[in-house]
Amino acid sequence: MNFIKRAFLSTKAKKGRSFLLLLVFSVILIFVLAGITIQSASNKATEEARKSMGGSVTLAVDREKTLQKPTENTDSSSAEDEGGKRPDPGSYQSTPVDLEAAKKIAALDHVASYNFISTTSAGAESFDPITSTDTTDTTSEESTNQGGPGGSEEGGNPFGKGNAQGDLSVMGILSTETLSGFTDGTNKLVEGEAITEKDKDQNVVLLEQSLAEANSLSVGDKVTISNPTDSTKTYELTIQGIYTTTASDDAMASNFSFLNASNQLYVPYTFANTLKGDTYANAVDSVVYQLDDPENVANFVKAAEKTG
Template identity: 25%
Template structure:
């Protein structure tokens, strides 16, 4: 009679013991299934939420950390020296990071409000309301004179690569002509890509030229003595492309009545970053030379160069996969200079996901506690049972049955009962896991006293767009749903096999170390 037959006969003959062990495995299976189901649901909710978010990472200056450093300095001289070396985005590092195969597009952009010269901006629709609220105003100059201030109406958007995030994602689309290319960037060509709305309002087309000014005409006399000429404040551009954009201002926004024309995406003009760098350099160099001639070089800091005339406040990377964001940050954070960092908006995500993380932690702890207790309980029951079966084991060994087969018989006896218990647990656990998961999540939410703050109401200047997908905790938790998958069921059975194996090995070792004669005489 092989050990399979002996196994089955023992399980059916000792029916009361088998039923009690089956109930034990059934209870263990239910608890483990609920615990793993809750943990799995919490992890899936975070993954689904991440997948719904835009896969962007910002390369930024860590202003908070830098200010903490400067505040720790003891003297004003040390602080002033630190301010002179204020951290900046490193262009070479930014470009090296952009070569990562996970990067789809990069926005190394600088935005500058300017004045249209000889053409009109696209109206926002808030002009009357803004006039009622008193748009514009008088500005006092150093010499005591005043001039009427007129706000800029065009936003210059630049990049140092041709493909921006907006075009890759489909927010912007070229409908006539082309986007500026790498040759335009390398040679700082004075080319522009304008919106279709701006082209329609002014009857412009590809090949036409437009003029922009960095200041109002009535401002120029106050700067002429510094060597800043009218030509330095004018930028003439050839239109090489016209694009449409899905972006627009929201008329229901509480800030709408006070918005400036340049805040409308319809008034954005795209030009190469090198072009605006040359334009800015001419003015800043003239200002620097003037203050040096006046013996006041500290008024403008270090001598300007063409390279430092284009400084982005942040660089935005669009990745292929939202789930690669954390790995991307981890891989490249070692490349960064001090007081700069890669921001994936993880802090806000972690705050929102805290109830799920807490839930997952306790669920995993419960699974481990149940598994360890199961090993102890089953081992104890097996050890007590083996004490009553010493004669049977001794006879089998004396008949030439190997110790391995004896242990396999004991293992199979428990495994059969465990499979039956866990199978029943899968059926009942699938019915109650979802309800238990919801109850535990609701309790966790109500027990949490931390107030979650969101950046949804933070105003972002039109030139410094926020590319992060803002989510609420309700949106995150709406993805939480406990369900029993085939993989989860496999985990249950694997865990059960492990529990049975450990429960048999420990007590069996006490008997298997003896020979048949010692067992029979014990």
């Protein structure tokens, strides 16, 4: 223990140098601790920011596989596709996502929330959609000149057989509370209630404020819309809420009213499926899964693929 005594005496004898060394070591220690604290806070902030941004995964049908290729070779020797085959232009099939498969994936780890998406169009029966002069003129001209499917003179759908155009764009969802348009601030509910899972199988709708004001409609009123493929089929909906939107109109909105952001209706996915027909009885167009952390996206996708 003699060296400890000598060190103490040396420190006591050289107070100035000892104080200076103590000060230097203290400053170094403070900077080290400050660096560790800043790094820890930075990592925590990064993690919180990453989680707040969230990570989303969309389940939808592979579009490439919806274009069927014929089994026989084409006659064209210039065909560059594999095996001399090419997709049949009339073979496109819209295949919905099965709800049972979607719910099985929703039960996997790291799923914070999920939303069903089913989109279609509809005709406005008891009210007027937001339109422009161009839209009205174009619609009138098409009705007069083009007529029905294939341009017949008997009236009908000017967009060809099997296609439908309504006055309104209809989006069926499980909940507007987790829909990107409402979570990112593009849309904002100003009156009434949001659509949630409890509204499944209910004929309720959210209307955009401009559309509601133009038709003197308010929460609790009823509106009637028609089926996009059969205008004789009509449905009565109760206005559950009114929202505002800052979404930009599509460039073609002046020609087609259903592309106008004010003509966007939000309904429960079950009602949208009713408009779409029996094929969508237990299916939707897509499912969006919001994960608890973007870092878990890769593992979630692998787990989802294993469900088959």
